Amino acid sequence: MAEHPAYPVGLRLTGRRVVVLGGGQVAQRRLPALIAAGADILLVSPEATPSVEAMADTGEITWARRRYEPGDLTDAWYALIATSDPETNAQASAEAETRRVWCVRSDNADAATAWTPATGHSEGVTVAVLTTRARGRDPRHTAAIRDAVVEGLRDGTLVAPHHRTRTPGVALVGGGPGDPDLITVRGRRLLAEADVVIADRLGPRDLLAELPPHVEVIDAAKIPYGRFMAQEAINNALIEHAKQGKSVVRLKGGDPFVFGRGMEEAQALAQAGIPCTVVPGISSSISVPGAAGIPVTHRGVAHEFTVVSGHVAPDDERSLVDWPSLARLTGTLVVLMGVDKIGRIAETLIEHGKSPATPVALVQEGTTAAQRRVDATLATVAETVRTEDVKPPAVIVIGEVVSVGPKTPAVAHPVTPE
Structure with missing residues (x-):
């Protein structure tokens, strides 16, 4: 035959x-x-x-x-x-x-x-690669072709023009902790298809250099105690460009809904009748400690972790954090946006029962080429921040997991489920 x-x-x-x-x-x-x-x-x-x-x-x-x-x-x-x-x-x-x-x-x-066939999927498109003849079929080569096509569609390096009218709207994209490789594939694809990108300072900045020349990039940087773009102005910019029929990406650091004010933007868009897509991102509260070799949970050490904002001090009337309760927890405490408040935070935790010897790690510029880790204790962390000149953005990890590492002996007495 x-x-x-x-x-x-x-x-x-x-x-x-x-x-x-x-x-x-x-x-x-x-x-x-x-x-x-x-x-x-x-x-x-x-x-x-x-x-x-x-x-x-x-x-x-x-x-x-x-x-x-x-x-x-x-x-x-x-x-x-x-x-x-x-x-x-x-x-x-x-x-x-x-x-x-x-x-x-x-x-x-x-x-x-x-x-x-070797198949893959990318946002409503199925890629199927089939060798033309039975004899001499090379499944690995077929799979490699599939992977190359799917990856190109996902990361935006392979872009096919849309011949049907796209529905204008806004995508709130979590860009991850800083390393451009840690944005989700969906987020990267939407970024590649955008007409306008409104970017935070903490977003993966390297990705902006890959955008085509026609894409308008708006700097929405919120530098602490410096020049900033008010949230209302950001909301208005999102609405204005979307109403012009453009595809808009709001590129945010971490996850849009983890101290990212993403819901405020989603609410403003909903009130204006603008379609909004939320693309979750990898939160720095987990990824940055992990990149520095710190597990936020570890068998026999921590069965819980709590993420808290440190942008206002514990004694500030605006604080919504129950710091006394946090001091009584035995798990891991991750503090975001708290570098300049860490002294008062440490004092408060100690005042309410936390041991002054509790290990603390500060991971600055996590997942980027400038990442560095500085270790201390609750008793010494304030002075350490000053002497080591730790600057934001930095993730602060408080708890025994800071002392856990690849060379740490395995737990001798694991917990046995009832």
Whole structure:
């Protein structure tokens, strides 16, 4: 038989019967996509991996715990044959041919009537890469092509023009802690498609250099005790540009809703009737300690962590923080925006029972090339900030986890669940 390239097609399997033979690693990889497609899935296999078994337990698939029997492919639209027995695979493949059921075989692509492409997804687009001929197929090369295309779509380096009118609106994008590689793939894609970007000082600034020349960048930097753009002015700028039919990205450091005033902007946009998309970001409260080698929780050391804003002192009437309660907690305390208030914060925690010897770490410019870590205790942290000239932005970690590191011995007496 002469070889011809496969004909690519997208199967709409919602509510349609799909039979999977074999519950091993192949099924474990392929089943999630079939479930996502809404297929009515029958798995026929005497055994299954724990992950596949969990799919059956939750009702996502129906599991017949036995070997393949002739007739199992009755009324099927599609079949995946992936047992460890070549004779069974050949018998099932012959039934599929007789019943005109498109069939994929994991053990012999040449004998199959269908091939599974290497697929990936990026915001409503499915990328499927298929080798043109069965013989000489290189799955790794096919997967590499898929990965390159999907990554290009996600990070904006591969941009296809929109031929349909885009709905104008605003995306509140969390840019992460500073390293441009730590923005989410969705955030990076929206940034690449933006007409206007209103950026914070703490956002990943390196990404702005990658924007096309036509993109308008507005500096909304809020430098402490220096020049700043009032929140109302930021809200007005978002609304004004969106009403002009532009795609607007509000690029913020960390996560928009973690001390980022993102909800204020979302509320202003809602009142103006502007569509708003929120793209979560990696919060510096977790990522920066992690980048400095500090786990905010650790077995046998801390079962909780609390994130608190230190932009106002504990004795300030504007403070909404219950500092006495925080002092009684045994877990980790992460303080953001508190470098210039750390002396008073430490005094308050000690006054309410926290040990003066409690370890403290200050991580300045976390996840960036300028990152540095300075260690102290509650008793010494105020003086350490002065002598080491620690400047914002810096994340402050208070608790025993500061002393935990890769060389720390494992917990000798782990907690046993009741």
